[in-house]
Amino acid sequence: MSGMYYYAASKDELLEAVARRAMNVLISSSNETLRDIDDPAERLVALMAVHVAFHARNPRAAKVADHEFQALTGEAREDILRLRDSYEAVWADTLRAGVSDGVFQDRGTVARLALLQMATGVAHWYRPDGELGIPQLCERFADMGLSLMGASRGGRLILARDLSLPDPELVLQRVELDIEPPPQ
Numbered sequence: 001m002s003g004m005y006y007y008a009a010s011k012d013e014l015l016e017a018v019a020r021r022a023m024n025v026l027i028s029s030s031n032e033t034l035r036d037i038d039d040p041a042e043r044l045v046a047l048m049a050v051h052v053a054f055h056a057r058n059p060r061a062a063k064v065a066d067h068e069f070q071a072l073t074g075e076a077r078e079d080i081l082r083l084r085d086s087y088e089a090v091w092a093d094t095l096r097a098g099v100s101d102g103v104f105q106d107r108g109t110v111a112r113l114a115l116l117q118m119a120t121g122v123a124h125w126y127r128p129d130g131e132l133g134i135p136q137l138c139e140r141f142a143d144m145g146l147s148l149m150g151a152s153r154g155g156r157l158i159l160a161r162d163l164s165l166p167d168p169e170l171v172l173q174r175v176e177l178d179i180e181p182p183p184q
Contacts, residue, residue, distance in 0.1 A: 016076045022065030023083035029174035033166050040098030041158050046166045048145045049138040054175040055122040056134045062123040105150030135168035
């Protein structure tokens with residue numbers, strides 16, 4: 001444990017560094033994945049893939065970024081909250097665009113929170129040696145996200161398989177944190 005103080009002056013500094021790194025990776029990988037996607041349903045599927053893959057691949061850092069950062073105080077806490085708000089704004093914009101285009105049902109703010117919380121939980125239970133690999137898990141969560149939003153076109157429900165999905169290997173590369181041990 002004392003070796004960590006070679007890299008950080010305190011536990012708070014280490015906590016801030018992990019939370020900041022995690023949020024920056026979520027933001028950058030989402031932005032990269034969404035770069036050429038305009039369709040709101042495809043954007044939601046891409047956001048779900050990034051969020052699920054990040055939490056499945058980086059469970060320790062994800063838990064810190066999602067919950068433990070609240071132990072921070074002052075400017076450090078405010079900085080992490082700004083990063084989180086910036087990340088969540090991309091989700092809110094995607095859902096709003098889908099409602100505006102008539103692709104999603106208007107489920108209010110609670111929909112964004114439910115989608116994020118649902119995918120965040122992956123960090124608590126996902127195991128690499130489990131029933132599903134991360135790409136399959138991302139597709140299942142994409143279907144659940146589309147369903148939660150009542151995604152449809154022309155009266156037909158939209159499923160992930162109907163859409164152009166992001167390359168799972170590319171998503172995994174984008175969300176990879178060098179602070180997590182490799183999967184077993």
